[in-house]
Amino acid sequence: MITPERIMAWAIPGFFVLIGIELLVAKWRGRHVYYLNDAINSLGLGTISQIVGVFTKLFTIGIYGWCAAHLAPWTLSANGIWVWVSGLLLYDLLYYWLHRLGHEVNVLWAAHVVHHQSESYNLTTALRQTGSGFLLGWIAYLPMALLGYPVEVFAIIALIDLLYQFWVHTEVVGRLGWFDRVFCSPSNHRAHHAVNDRYLDRNYGGILIVWDRLFGSFVEENDEDPPIYGTRSPLQSWNPLWANVEVYWAMLKDSWHAHSWMDKLKVWIKPPGWRPADVAARFPKPAFDISHARYNPQLSLSWKLYCFVQFGVLLLIGVNFLDAAPKLALVQAVTYAAYLVYSLYALGFLLEGRGAGIGLELLRTIGTALGVMLMGRWFGTGHLDARVVIAIAAVFGASAMAFACIAGFQRHRTDVTHPASA
Structure with missing residues (x-):
């Protein structure tokens, strides 16, 4: 029987083979796309995400399973091909909205920010995952449970959607013509990870980019304005624990210092970067400088x-x-x-x-x-x-x-x- 665990057992060696190929291709083209410290930090954060997943899987899958068993009016058969195809399409649509809200709601950004902190863009960035996404992310997929998609179908579809997104985190694959117009591709996803004004908060699709075209969030990569990666509040650290809590800590501080009770709440639900006026005046932050130096402490x-x-x-x-x-x-x-x-x-x-x-x-x-x-x-x-x-x-x-x-x-x-x- 195919299980998510077995799929991951096959996928993990493939990740490192593809990382090696990407590194060789980049060297052959004379491009510097890897920094050792950044790659270790990204892979380390991915490891912590997997560790957390061991303890939270029962939480997320358990809630989904309970809803599917007790709230769904019917249970779909895992033997029907249409169930898998429709399930994948529905999951990808729900992922689009969760991903979009992850850029538009501060408390969701606090979890998702981990994936965007790297100032490099390569296949190790794909494995840079949050350790706190389980807290709220499960809510987005409850429609699948209420429609009767079985737990085993949901779990495998979720993994397929995630694994697809691995290969799009690269700079060594260029434009792909018609493919870029339908699917999430390296070109489309490079724009998503960029902090340039042109690209900010665009291209949320997981497998399909058509969701972005339908809902007005698509932008095309422009060679005259090459993507610059990272976040507008640079992490400036290789500490994996701080990477996971930096935005939560910033929200807690702003919420604590805000005078208005309404502002204390808004800190959590407003878009990233929003701060109460009184807090911003008392504790100003420097303006974002897109040309700031890469964080790269020199070591022997x-x-x-x-x-x-x-x-x-x-x-x-x-x-x-x-x-x-x-x-x-x-x-x-x-x-x-x-x-x-x-x-x-x-x-x-x-x-x-x-x-x-x-x-x-x-x-x-x-x-x-x-x-x-x-x-x-x-x-x-x-x-x-x-x-x-x-x-x-x-x-x-x-x-x-x-x-x-x-x-x-x-x-x-x-x-x-x-x-x-x-």
């Missing part, structure tokens, strides 16, 4: 290489988590998830070149090595073979020593270059 080659290798290890651990989590007790799964999130949090500090990252990373690597050695286990597993214990402890112990050397050399070089004044 050895530091970057260390981050790259550690992120590769964390990806493998993340795959293990997704496989193991459904079989673990809740406390074990939460502990494993917290370990992964902490690891990505520490890596974000390293990518920013912040001193606090040194302590966080040494605590992570040394703590992992000692924990596995002392307990002989890995999150929720039985006792590991002694050779496996030694191998895991050796990997993280060697990581700690390598990082200590890199950090020590970096600090020494900084001290020599910028000696303290007498």
